[in-house]
Amino acid sequence: MGLIAGWGTVALHDGEGFRAEWAAMKCLFTDRPWSSSIPGWLARWWRRKTGRTDESDPGTLQDRRHWHALEGVAERYAVPLVSLETAASLGLLSELGVPSDQIEEARNLGAGSWPRNGW
Secondary structure, eight states: OEEEEEEEEEEEETTTEEEEEEEEEEEEEOOOOOOTTOOSHHHHHHHHHHOOOSOOOTTSHHHHHHHHHHHHHHHHHTOOEEOHHHHHHTTHHHHTTOOHHHHHHHHHHHHTSSOSSOO
16 A cells, blocks of 8 residues: 555546556555454545455565565655554655645554554
8 A cells, every 4th residue: 555646637436546647656555454443435445445354464474475575666666665654643644745634544544553563
């Protein structure tokens, strides 16, 4: 999960997302918000798209591979890899132009999701 900026000709697809003529990755998030207990539009979208309703065990081999792949992508694209809570608290989301109500939602979402301290 991450934050991208899109510009040029943009096509919105209801609550599903959008396509843009140009786009740039701004940051990647370490959080995996698929817990059914996490409120907000982002968690609902994530659960609908992935079909997940449970919490995953962050100690599994699959999750370690995911974590290392995520680190590789962040390095390749030279973008920060941070938790939602950290991005909200440090002002990164604000600096990237995210509206304040969505920053608060990200902070709340990040407070209830894994991983807190990485590997």
